[in-house]
Amino acid sequence: MTLIDNETPGAGGTAHAKPVAKGDHVYLVDGSGYIFRAYHALPPLTRPSDSLPIGAVHGFCGMLWKLLRDAGELQPPTHLAVVFDYSEKTFRNELYKDYKAHRPDTPEDLIPQFPLIRDAVKAFNVACIEQKGYEADDIIATYACQAHTAGADVTIVSSDKDLMQLVRPGIQMYDTMKNKVIDEEGVMEKFGVPPSKVIEVQSLIGDTTDNVPGVPGIGVKTAALLINEFGDLETLLQRADEIKQNKRRENLIAFADQARLSHKLVTLDTDMPLEVPLDMTAVRTPDPDALTSFMREMEFTTLLKRVAEGLGHELPEGAVPTKPARGGAAYDHPLRKKAEGDGGMVAPTRAGGEGGTPAQLAMNRAEALSAIPLDRTQYETVTDAARLEELLTAARDCGHLAFRVKLDEQIAMQGTLTGVALSLEPGKAAYVPLGHRAEDGLELSGAAPDQIDLRTAIGLLKPILEDDSVLKIVSNAKFDMIALRRYGIELSGYDDPCLMSYALDAGRAKHLPHELAGSLLTHTCLTQKEVMGTGKSAVNFDKVAIDKATEYAGEETDIALRLWMVLRPRLAAEHVTTVYETLERPIVPVLAEMEAAGVKVDRGFLGSLSGKFGQEIARLEEEIEASAGEKFNIASPKQLGEILFDKMSLPGGKKTKTGAWSTDASILEELAAGGHELPQMILDWRQIAKLKSTYTDALPGYINGETGRVHTSYALAATTTGRLSSQDPNLQNIPVRTEEGRAIRKAFIAEPGKVLISADYSQIELRVLAHMAEIPALTQAFADDLDIHAMTASEMFGVPIEGMDPNTRRKAKAINFGIIYGISAFGLANQLGIPRGEAADYINTYFERFPGIKDYMEEMKAECRRTGYVTTIFGRKAHYPEINTKNPSLRGNFERAAINAPIQGSAADIIRRAMIKMAAALEEAGVHARMLMQVHDELVFEVDEAEAEKTMEIAKQVMSRAAEPLVQLKVPLKVDARAGANWEAAH
Structure with a gap:
């Protein structure tokens, strides 16, 4: 179907009448439905020039344009109208004062878009209808009834x-999101009755x-059963005493008047006086x-071009607005990014529009939410498939x-699906138990003993959870994504409030839902201990009483929805929408895939290695006791301190606040550097004991019984800088x-017939430093692929690179990496085993040779002192709000962190971008590689x-160009890749 090519009389905006007759086809567009679908389908979009919210306008225009251009096999219309609700009360409110009373307030960033959307309809030269x-x-x-009476479709x-x-x-009816026609059969499928009986069913439900x-x-289902048996509502109510089920019969008799009122409320008026014929x-x-002028006013870029091409209209020079740039590169897609403007101001430009900053919107929402009670006892337990379907329809x-x-x-990766919870509006939530069971004398109280069949529930949930047009708000979405995948559901179209918080407040807040509930909503959540118990009395969630499970799970979704409402506008207000949309949200499915894939571990090899470590530990213990002259508990810091500093009187002892000697690693390393044998043996013992307990003994316990592989979990919001952390087990701290x-x-081994590939950035943080600090010598050295540490040594010490003493290069390497972390003369002296004065001279010389680095460091400290945060080259904020503390020790720590965070964070962002792009690159190349760690x-x-060689080439290409197109680095990114039968062989 297309309207654009129709040469209908009256084109160009002149209103005209054409009587509806047999053979005509009338299209009636539910404008309000279009608006809310457009608003919720995509993240917020603002007009670049003034930050006016226009996301719903853009989405609405795109949907209307698609309808006009192509609606599949549908016949083209002869008449078309977009119909809107009038923003006042209707006759139904006179029938029932609480009609629509509990609907949540319209999102405040949507309010100024309503008049713009009506302007858009008029710009499309389509009848725009609303009536008080x-x-x-x-x-x-x-x-519809008038057209049908006239013989039109x-x-x-x-x-x-x-x-x-x-x-x-x-x-x-026609559902544009699904490109699906809804006919009598479709209605029958949804309601269990023909369209003529829908009113009767709605009156009951x-x-x-x-x-x-x-x-x-x-x-x-129950309503359909009753209407099909009794014919209509009134007959059913008059014969209600014939109903055999006690509760059903009692409710029909007690609430008969309520059902009759509902009948009036749901019955549409098919003969109202129309102001526009x-x-x-x-x-x-x-x-x-007119249409392209409106598009230019809205500053739509891609849509303007598409519309102009579709109309065969040539745009004047400079008519297409340019997309705002950042970091030297244009945004990839205007619908997925926030335009940089004047700090997020929303300018009302239409009479009656309500404006304000996104920050004000967040505050207003928080204030409005505080007035909505968070009452766990009001949450609903759903044990009927029809009710679940009802809720999911409402969600759509x-x-x-x-x-x-x-x-x-x-x-x-192991848990069994026990239930799901959902919430559509603050204060209301539902829990759907699917696998609760009564054992060991437990009674599943608080709900009917029946639960929805798991297969039935999955069949109902799968379409909506995989539908991008319905936004799923899921705290810690990665967990749900992995769990659902095991049941054949691919979670898609989601927002994660925890990751929103992380993009906004890394370093100045905690991001777990219960922590956010306390800090942002002043609400104390139920704890896992309160629900599942502790110690020997603890139970798994499938044995929790259903009423308690409903409160606990329902609260999780109620909280998630409220957090999302508050945090979403803050993304735009605080200029981190791009961080969330390009670095946080898209990494979730990547990590979910990696965690689900896992990595194979050789259990037998670990056992053998654990035995060797045990022998080495025993040998060291004998030597330690011989050196100490007595037996003692080597794992006891107190006993070790007494041996080292009381009995042996070694120098450099420091006491803790408790009065005991400190025996941390730095103390032992300093003693070992002074030539003392016992501290070095203790360090060796500690290292091997940790490797044995943490890895060779523990890893076999993490092998999944179903997959035979180890599945680590990556924490997304655990560091201030954006680096990922690994846990259960931690695979990132194995010493190399x-x-x-x-x-x-x-x-860590490959499956038979396969290999592991390790692709590793070479000196990425030094390269990021060279880019950010704009150091010509370092930039050129990286461009020429020189040995950066040898080059640094040559610059600092005036010695040629050829034939350089390895010790000289080692000093330069220590300084290169130390500078990134704000190393002090004391720290460098300890690391190199040289006097502190000499170490200070090295650092001073380094800054003299590379003055831009010193400037960068001072700039970062000043920026953080001024704003409380520093940013990566991709806009990620790392907050250090206490950097202005009067405590010099703490202030120094925060200053060093402020220097390092933009470097480490930028490197972390680069590898995130590489990971996000990798799957598509491998798939496009036809390579069946899996990213594991x-x-x-x-x-x-x-x-x-x-496929190893091809995979290595693709990995190197994607990783080396990961920063592009958003940022063009001044230095090349170098990636080394090797393949092997195990991780070490590939490293």
Whole structure:
């Protein structure tokens, strides 16, 4: 179907009448449904020039343009109208004062977009209809019936269930999001009754969205059963005493008047007095000048070009607005980025529009939410599939839902699905138990003993959880993504409030949901201990009483929804939308895939290695006791301190606040550097004992019984700088500089016929420093692929690179890396084993040779003292709010962190970008490689031996260009890649 090529009389904006007759096709677009779908479908978008919210306008225009250009096999219309609700009360409020009373307030950033959307409809030269005292559904119903009476066909462009009562031969509905026609069969499938009986069913089930009361305890399936048996509502109510089920019969009798009222509320007015006759909605071709002028005013870029091309309209020179740039590169897509403007101001430009900054929006939302009680006892337990379907339909209507998976144990790769929770509006939530069981004398109280069949529930949940048009708000979405994948569901179209918080407040807040609830909502959440118990009395979630499970899981989704409402506008206000959209949200499915893939570990090799470590520990213990002259508990810091400083009187002893001698690693290392044997033996003993307990003994316990592989978990919001951390087990702290640590890496192996590939950035943080500090000598050295440490030594000490003494290069290397972390003369002296004065001279010489580095360091400290944060080259903020403390020791720590964070954070962002891009690159190349691990600057893959070389080339290409196109680095990124049968061989 296309309207653009129609040469209908009256084109160009002149209103004209064309009587509707047999053979015509009338299209009636539910404008309000379009608006909310457009608003919730994508992240916020603001106009670059003044930061006016225009995301819903853009989405609405795109949807309307698609309808006009191509609606599949549907017949082209002769008449077309977009119908809106009028923003005042209607006759239904006179019938029932609480009608729609509990609907959440319209999002404040959407309010100024309403008049713009009406302007958009007019710019498309389409009839824009609204009428005081009537809802859009009534206007649509009246138009549809008039057209049907005249013999025309009617297509109602909407998926709203309230309009399904109109469907009949000659009147159909069309869901643009699914590109699906809803006919009588489709209505029958949804309601279990033909369209003529939809009103009867709706009268019984009510509508939580519009606050239509219905009859308690009756869902869609039950209502359909009753109406099919008794024919209509009134007959059912008159014969209610014939119902055998006690509760159902009692409710029908007790709430009969409520059902009759609901009947009136859900019945659409098909004969209302129309201010704009149907004949006046005849199709008119858009005026190219008017439509493109509106697009330019909105500063739409891609859509303007598409519309101009579709209309065959040539735009004047400079008519296409340019996209704002950052870091020397244009944004990739205007719908996925926030334009840089004047600090996030929202400028109302239409009469009646309400403006304000996104920050004010967040504050207003927080204030409004505080007035909505968070009462766990009001949450609903859903044990009926029809009720679950009802809630999911309501979620589709509003365009979003907060969601949470509950497993019997808190391991995404192993837990069994026990239930799901969802919330559509603050203060309301539902829990759907799926696998609770009564054992050991437990009673599953608080709900009917029946639970929805797991397969049935998955069948209902899967379409909406995989539908990008419905936004799922999921705290810690990675966990749910992994858990759902095991049940054949690919979670898609999600926002994660925890990651929003991380993008906003890294370094100045904690990001777990219960922590955010306390800090942002002043609410104390139920704890896992309160729900599941502690110690021997603790139970898995599948044995928690259902009423308590409902409170706990329901609260999680209620909190998630509230957090999302507060945090979402802050992303734009604080200029971190791009960080969230390009670095945080897209990394979730990447990590979920990696964690699900896991890595194979050789259990037998670990056992053998553990035995060797045990022998080495025993040998060291004998030597330590011989050196100390007595037996003592080597693992006891107190006893060790007494041996070293009381008995042996070694120098440099320091006492802790408790009065005991300190024996931390720095003390022992200093003693060992002074030539004392016992401290060095203690260090060796500690290292091997830790490797044995943490890895060779513990790793076999992490091998998954189903997959035979180890599945680590990556924490996304655990560091201030954006670096990922690994836990359960931690695979990022295996030492690589010791023979024992490298031996542990040999236990990580490839499957038969495959190899592991390690792709590692070379000196990425030094390269980022050279870029950020703009150091010509370092930049040139990296461009020439020189030995950067030898070059630094040559610059500092005036010695030639050729034939350089390895010790000289080692000093330069220590300084290069030390500078990144703000190393002091004391620290460098300890590291190199030289006097502090000499170390200070080295640092001073370094700054003299590379003055830009000193300037960079001072600039970062000053910026952090002024703003409380520093940023990476991609806009990530690392907050250090206490940097201005009067405590010199703490202030020094924060200053060093402020120097390092932009470097380390930028490096972390680069590898995130590489990981996000990698899957598509491998797929495009036809390579079946899996990314298994990320260890700081290194990515580990598993691939067939035959595809190893190709995989290494792709990995190096993607990683070396990961910063582009957003940032063009002044130095090249170098990536080393090797393949081997195990991790160590590939490293």
